[in-house]
Each structure stands twice: as C-alpha cells, then as structure tokens.
Amino acid sequence: MATIRSIAEHAHVSIATVSKVLNGKSGVREETRQMILNVAHELNYRPNLNARSLKSGRAQTIGIIAEDLTVFNTPKIIDGVAVACDEANYHYILANLRMFQRFGHHQAEEKVYTEMVRDAVNVLLARQVDGIIYIGSHSHVISYLPEYSEVPLVCAYCTCPSLPSVVYDDEKAGYDLTEHLLAVGASRIGMITGPIDSPHSSSRSMGHMRALYDHRIPYDPRLTLPGDWERDSGYEIAGTLLGAGVDAIFSQNDMMAIGVLDYCSKAGVNVGRDLKLIGFDNLELSSVSRPRLSTVAVPLFEIGQAAASELLKILSGEQALAPKLVKLSCNIIARESTLGTEAPE
Amino acid sequence: MATIRSIAEHAHVSIATVSKVLNGKSGVREETRQMILNVAHELNYRPNLNARSLKSGRAQTIGIIAEDLTVFNTPKIIDGVAVACDEANYHYILANLRMFQRFGHHQAEEKVYTEMVRDAVNVLLARQVDGIIYIGSHSHVISYLPEYSEVPLVCAYCTCPSLPSVVYDDEKAGYDLTEHLLAVGASRIGMITGPIDSPHSSSRSMGHMRALYDHRIPYDPRLTLPGDWERDSGYEIAGTLLGAGVDAIFSQNDMMAIGVLDYCSKAGVNVGRDLKLIGFDNLELSSVSRPRLSTVAVPLFEIGQAAASELLKILSGEQALAPKLVKLSCNIIARESTLGTEAPE
DNA sequence: TTGTAAGCGTTATCAT
DNA sequence: ATGATAACGCTTACAA
Numbered sequence: 001m002a003t004i005r006s007i008a009e010h011a012h013v014s015i016a017t018v019s020k021v022l023n024g025k026s027g028v029r030e031e032t033r034q035m036i037l038n039v040a041h042e043l044n045y046r047p048n049l050n051a052r053s054l055k056s057g058r059a060q061t062i063g064i065i066a067e068d069l070t071v072f073n074t075p076k077i078i079d080g081v082a083v084a085c086d087e088a089n090y091h092y093i094l095a096n097l098r099m100f101q102r103f104g105h106h107q108a109e110e111k112v113y114t115e116m117v118r119d120a121v122n123v124l125l126a127r128q129v130d131g132i133i134y135i136g137s138h139s140h141v142i143s144y145l146p147e148y149s150e151v152p153l154v155c156a157y158c159t160c161p162s163l164p165s166v167v168y169d170d171e172k173a174g175y176d177l178t179e180h181l182l183a184v185g186a187s188r189i190g191m192i193t194g195p196i197d198s199p200h201s202s203s204r205s206m207g208h209m210r211a212l213y214d215h216r217i218p219y220d221p222r223l224t225l226p227g228d229w230e231r232d233s234g235y236e237i238a239g240t241l242l243g244a245g246v247d248a249i250f251s252q253n254d255m256m257a258i259g260v261l262d263y264c265s266k267a268g269v270n271v272g273r274d275l276k277l278i279g280f281d282n283l284e285l286s287s288v289s290r291p292r293l294s295t296v297a298v299p300l301f302e303i304g305q306a307a308a309s310e311l312l313k314i315l316s317g318e319q320a321l322a323p324k325l326v327k328l329s330c331n332i333i334a335r336e337s338t339l340g341t342e343a344p345e
Numbered sequence: 346m347a348t349i350r351s352i353a354e355h356a357h358v359s360i361a362t363v364s365k366v367l368n369g370k371s372g373v374r375e376e377t378r379q380m381i382l383n384v385a386h387e388l389n390y391r392p393n394l395n396a397r398s399l400k401s402g403r404a405q406t407i408g409i410i411a412e413d414l415t416v417f418n419t420p421k422i423i424d425g426v427a428v429a430c431d432e433a434n435y436h437y438i439l440a441n442l443r444m445f446q447r448f449g450h451h452q453a454e455e456k457v458y459t460e461m462v463r464d465a466v467n468v469l470l471a472r473q474v475d476g477i478i479y480i481g482s483h484s485h486v487i488s489y490l491p492e493y494s495e496v497p498l499v500c501a502y503c504t505c506p507s508l509p510s511v512v513y514d515d516e517k518a519g520y521d522l523t524e525h526l527l528a529v530g531a532s533r534i535g536m537i538t539g540p541i542d543s544p545h546s547s548s549r550s551m552g553h554m555r556a557l558y559d560h561r562i563p564y565d566p567r568l569t570l571p572g573d574w575e576r577d578s579g580y581e582i583a584g585t586l587l588g589a590g591v592d593a594i595f596s597q598n599d600m601m602a603i604g605v606l607d608y609c610s611k612a613g614v615n616v617g618r619d620l621k622l623i624g625f626d627n628l629e630l631s632s633v634s635r636p637r638l639s640t641v642a643v644p645l646f647e648i649g650q651a652a653a654s655e656l657l658k659i660l661s662g663e664q665a666l667a668p669k670l671v672k673l674s675c676n677i678i679a680r681e682s683t684l685g686t687e688a689p690e
Numbered sequence: 691t692t693g694t695a696a697g698c699g700t701t702a703t704c705a706t
Numbered sequence: 707a708t709g710a711t712a713a714c715g716c717t718t719a720c721a722a
Contacts, residue, residue, distance in 0.1 A: 048471065
C-alpha cells in the first residue's frame with residue numbers, strides 16, 4: 001500500500017508537504033500541489049485511517065450496537081444511521097448482539113444482557129469509536145446500558161432514562177389513525193390492544209381516546225379488548241367486537257388485524273366497506289393480504305437518521321449529552337381495508 | 346483511556362513488560378505479571394486496536410460490502426458472517442451500497458455500480474481490512490468487482506467468475522422439492538417458473554426434471570408455464586394448470602404461490618388435499634398464509650458463515666485465493682399446502 | 691513555500 | 707526478567 005512517505009519520495013518532497021496537500025491545507029505552491037496529487041493518484045494512495053485516528057485522536061467513526069440485526073426493524077434503522085454518517089463523513093462499525101437469535105423471546109437474566117452490552121461497548125471502544133448508537137430490537141426501556149461510558153451513547157428505537165433516545169410516537173399514531181378512521185366514515189370504533197401491561201398499548205389507546213374526545217365522540221370502554229399480539233386473538237376478538245356492532249376496528253398490530261381479516265372472510269363481512277380496519281407496524285404482510293391492510297408505518301429509517309444526527313451533534317459539541325426523548329411521527333398507510341376496494345376483482 | 350504507558354507508570358515497570366504480559370508472552374515473573382494484570386484491570390485498560398493494527402500490519406478485520414442491507418436476505422447473511430468472525434476472533438466493518446434504496450429495481454449503468462463498489466472497497470481498504478466479503482442483494486453474477494484488489498475478496502449470495510463465491514443450490518432444491526411433492530402423493534406436477542431468462546428458473550426447472558426422470562415419471566413440458574415472480578401471474582397460471590389436471594404445483598417463488606392460493610380459494614380447491622403446492626424463498630408470508638405454504642428455505646445464515654470461513658481460510662494461508670463455487674443446500678419446509686391440514690379449524 | 695521532528699499506542703528487537 | 711528504543715503511517719507545530 002502506498003504511504004504518505006512513498007509519495008514523498010516519488011515526488012521528491014517531504015512528507016509534511018504531502019500531508020498538507022492531502023489534507024487540503026494551504027501553504028503549498030499550486031504546482032507542487034498538482035504534482036503531489038498526480039503521484040498520489042498514480043500510486044493509488046489511500047490514507048491509513050487507523051494511523052490517522054491514532055495521531056489525531058478522532059476516528060470519525062461511531063459504533064452501532066444492534067440487539068439483533070435479523071429483527072425486521074433493525075436494518076432500516078441502520079440504513080438511516082449509515083446515511084447520516086455518510087453525510088457527515090463519519091464511518092460506522094457494527095456490533096451485533098444477536099439477542100433474539102440467542103434467546104428468542106425468552107428474557108435472559110439481566111446480568112447476561114449487561115455483560116453482552118459491556119463486551120460490545122468494549123470492542124467498539126477498543127476501535128476508538130467516538131460515540132455509540134444502541135438499537136433496540138423492539139421498543140423497550142433499556143436498563144442495562146453502561147451508566148457512564150467514555151463516549152456518548154444514544155438509543156434508537158428504545159429508551160434509556162439517562163440518555164438521548166429516539167423513538168416513534170405511539171400516542172400520536174393512535175390519534176392520527178383514529179382520525180383517519182373517522183374520516184372514512186367510522187362512528188363506532190372497536191379497539192384490540194396488546195397485553196395490558198404494554199406501554200405501546202397504553203400510548204396508542206391514549207391517542208385513540210384523545211382523538212375521540214377531540215371529535216366529541218364518547219369513548220365506549222366496552223369496545224376496547226386486550227389481545228396478545230397474535231393472530232388468533234384478533235380472530236376471536238373480531239367476533240366479539242362485530243357482535244357489539246362496531247363499524248371499524250383499530251387493531252394495535254398487523255398480526256391481530258390479519259386475524260380480524262380471517263374472521264371477516266369467514267363471517268362474510270366485507271372489510272373496507274362494512275368494516276373499516278387498520279393495523280399497526282406495516283409488516284410486508286399487510287400489503288399482501290386481501291383486502292390490503294391499512295396500517296401505521298413506523299419511521300425506522302428516520303429513527304436511525306435522527307439518532308445519528310443527535311450523536312453527531314453531541315460529538316461536534318453543538319449539543320450536550322443529556323437525557324432527551326425525540327419522538328418521531330408515524331405515517332398512516334391507507335389501503336383497501338379502510339378505503340374500500342376501488343376496483344373489485 | 347488507559348494506555349499501556351499509563352499502566353507501566355502505575356505498575357512501575359516498563360511498557361515493554363506490560364506489552365509482554367498483555368500479549369501473553371513468556372519471560373515475565375509471575376508476580377510482576379499478576380501485578381500488571383491487576384493494574385490493567387483497575388485502570389479498565391482496553392488495547393487500542395488501531396494502534397495495534399498500525400504496528401502489526403494486520404487488523405484482524407474483514408470488510409463486508411452489502412449491496413443493500415434492507416433487502417430481506419442480507420441481514421441473515423451478515424449474521425452468519427458475524428458469527429464466523431467472532432469465532433475466529435476477527436472483527437468486521439460494514440459498507441452498505443444501498444443499491445435497492447437508490448435505484449429500486451431499475452438497473453443503473455454498470456459504471457455507476459463499478460464506481461460505488463470501488464469507493465466502498467477503498468473505504469474498507471483505508472481501514473486496513475484484511476479481506477472483503479461481497480453480499481449480493483439477489484443471486485446474480487457480478488461483473489463489476491475490482492479485478493484485483495489488494496486483499497482477497499469472496500462473494501456471498503452472488504457469483505463472480507474470478508472469485509470464490511458461496512451460493513445456494515437451485516438445482517438441488519428443485520430436485521428435492523420435487524421428490525417431496527412425489528412423496529406426498531403428487532403424480533402430475535405443474536410448474537410456474539420465473540421469467541425464461543432467469544438462471545434461477547432454469548436451474549430449479551432442471552432439478553425438477555431430473556427428479557422426475559429419476560423417478561421414471563415422464564416430464565410433460567406443457568405443464569411448465571413461465572410467470573413473472575408476481576402474485577397475479579401465479580393466480581392466472583393456477584387456472585390454466587388446474588384446467589390441465591395437475592394435482593401439484595411447484596411455484597418457483599412464494600409470491601406466485603400466494604397467487605395460486607388466491608385462485609384456489611376462489612375456485613374452491615382445497616390446497617393440501619386436492620392440490621399440493623410448494624413455493625420458494627420461505628418469505629415470512631409463507632408461514633402466515635392459509636393454508637400455510639410449503640416452501641424452500643435458502644440457507645442465508647450458512648451462506649454468510651461459509652463465505653466468511655472461505656475468506657478466513659484464505660487469510661490464514663490455509664487456502665489459496667482462487668475461483669471456486671461453493672453451493673449450499675436449501676431446506677424443504679413442509680407445511681399444510683403439501684402435508685394437508687391436520688387439524689382443520 | 692517547504693522541511694524537520696515529535697508523538698499518537700503498539701509491538702518487537704536487542705540490550706542490560 | 708526487565709527495559710530502552712525503533713518503527714508502523716500519520717498530523718502538526720515549528721524551523722528553515
């Protein structure tokens with residue numbers, strides 16, 4: 001590999017001059033400058049970033065810790081981080097905890113997590129990253145992040161009370177989607193929530209109720225039933241809700257909404273016309289069901305971008321490292337299940 | 346950050362001694378050794394990997410170039426690479442080309458790709474990676490990889506004629522799945538291929554025909570119809586094939602198989618009993634359709650692992666860098682669409 | 691405008 | 707057994 005020194009030799013100048021040229025510093029005759037540039041190009045010179053970082057103390061690199069790369073949200077978040085990094089001329093190094101691959105849905109002991117995270121942080125730190133972004137595999141509160149790491153840390157798609165965190169806004173999504181339901185003519189809306197202890201559920205429900213209130217529609221609590229995020233619970237609750245005479249259902253995730261679709265297809269309910277249905281998550285599945293499912297898209301890419309830009313701002317000194325919660329809005333994806341089938345087959 | 350020097354000071358020894366201890370070299374008194382280890386631990390010492398790589402010339406790091414991180418296969422392949430790296434005590438750096446995000450399905454000009462790849466290689470090389478794994482976003486032949494990069498290069502999920510490449514075995518999958526269809530009682534099998542110029546299609550079809558031949562079943566070419574990978578083509582061709590009296594359909598991807606399911610549900614054909622149906626790709630979708638779709642799972646994780654292990658072998662000198670094609674077997678995922686519904690709702 | 695030289699954190703050679 | 711020192715490729719005062 002060509003080094004700054006070999007260029008200096010070929011160009012018959014000192015390494016300092018080469019360095020200046022390569023770093024775009026002034027104080028070099030244009031002629032010399034061109035000559036050096038030519039030589040560098042001929043030699044196919046590529047700076048050794050490790051050496052540069054060693055010298056300058058800044059690696060222009062951030063670390064990304066992903067709880068699990070194979071969970072469907074993660075790649076898009078990383079994509080967002082990557083774009084923000086590119087724009088800021090930063091690099092990134094990835095560390096994959098493989099939590100889901102390792103433990104599945106089972107919670108391992110907290111200290112196992114703590115250890116895994118600590119190891120990952122150490123590896124990243126050993127590589128001299130200037131900061132770290134932690135990407136949760138689902139939206140939860142993280143308690144096992146190092147209280148104080150030597151570099152700033154930002155959470156994406158999860159929150160840590162002591163850190164800047166970027167998440168999406170469940171409450172607003174619940175509000176917006178309810179307005180959408182009302183806009184397409186719903187007047188009696190049933191809701192299938194997740195398990196009662198889910199913070200997602202309570203926020204989404206809150207948004208729903210607030211939207212109803214703002215539209216002067218009384219909220220009937222009997223029309224809200226808890227599911228377990230799985231398809232079957234959607235199926236069962238759909239029956240109950242339909243029996244109670246709802247003309248719309250807000251299913252708090254797509255999987256349960258698919259269950260609702262199952263029920264309706266069996267019961268001969270025309271979803272989109274007789275029943276307005278909306279899910280949450282924008283699974284690929286939702287664009288493929290019949291009818292296509294209206295749903296809520298979580299701004300994954302944007303979460304990544306925002307997390308990176310928070311971190312970059314901290315690194316540039318533009319902003320202090322302080323607890324902070326950035327909430328990004330979700331997008332309502334309106335499809336046939338609320339709009340109706342324009343062109344029936 | 347604690348350095349080797351600060352440890353030396355605290356321990357009242359020279360940095361050379363510290364280095365020896367930290368690298369497990371002999372020639373240090375056990376007492377001194379323990380003392381240094383203690384100090385290092387107290388100071389929370391972490392070696393500066395960049396400095397180490399600068400000095401030693403080896404970074405113990407490979408680069409991963411992903412054509413597009415958000416394409417569904419990619420994360421699992423990376424996961425495989427990551428595990429292999431961890432085991433070998435290597436690190437990895439990711440570069441994401443975002444091809445699909447940038448161009449969608451449109452092919453950009455070849456020189457655009459060439460440039461993107463060259464840039465990515467340069468970035469990785471600037472970070473002193475010892476080798477590179479190139480992950481295609483779909484299985485294709487790559488022509489735009491640098492003829493000669495300064496480090497070894499291995500392709501995963503795509504092939505490059507001049508490089509070691511790890512892919513899955515379409516032909517064998519076609520063979521195996523046909524045997525599965527025969528095993529569950531099929532005797533007249535229709536096949537929906539992709540576009541005629543797709544190499545996947547020809548390999549899968551070849552495997553299919555070979556399996557029929559081996560089982561002494563005459564291949565009826567009129568039962569093979571080309572689709573376009575999309576759902577609608579599955580729907581249409583299903584009608585034709587069913588009209589021709591097939592009792593099984595091999596749809597060369599899941600999406601078209603879903604189209605077949607659409608048709609059958611409309612036509613009142615009981616898939617799993619009256620018609621055996623198998624897809625290809627193991628999309629999440631396939632486990633959620635009704636009936637659940639039998640399909641072929643591509644060994645993504647294993648491809649990543651194998652690619653990494655090829656590269657690692659080359660790096661260790663255990664193997665020379667030479668063109669080579671590693672083909673991994675796919676798994677048949679048998680579900681209700683070929684096994685029938687054991688417990689109908 | 692150009693060059694000299696120190697030093698970033700390591701490793702490794704060669705003295706002591 | 708231990709330590710002094712050069713070198714890896716680079717940046718950056720400072721000197722010329």
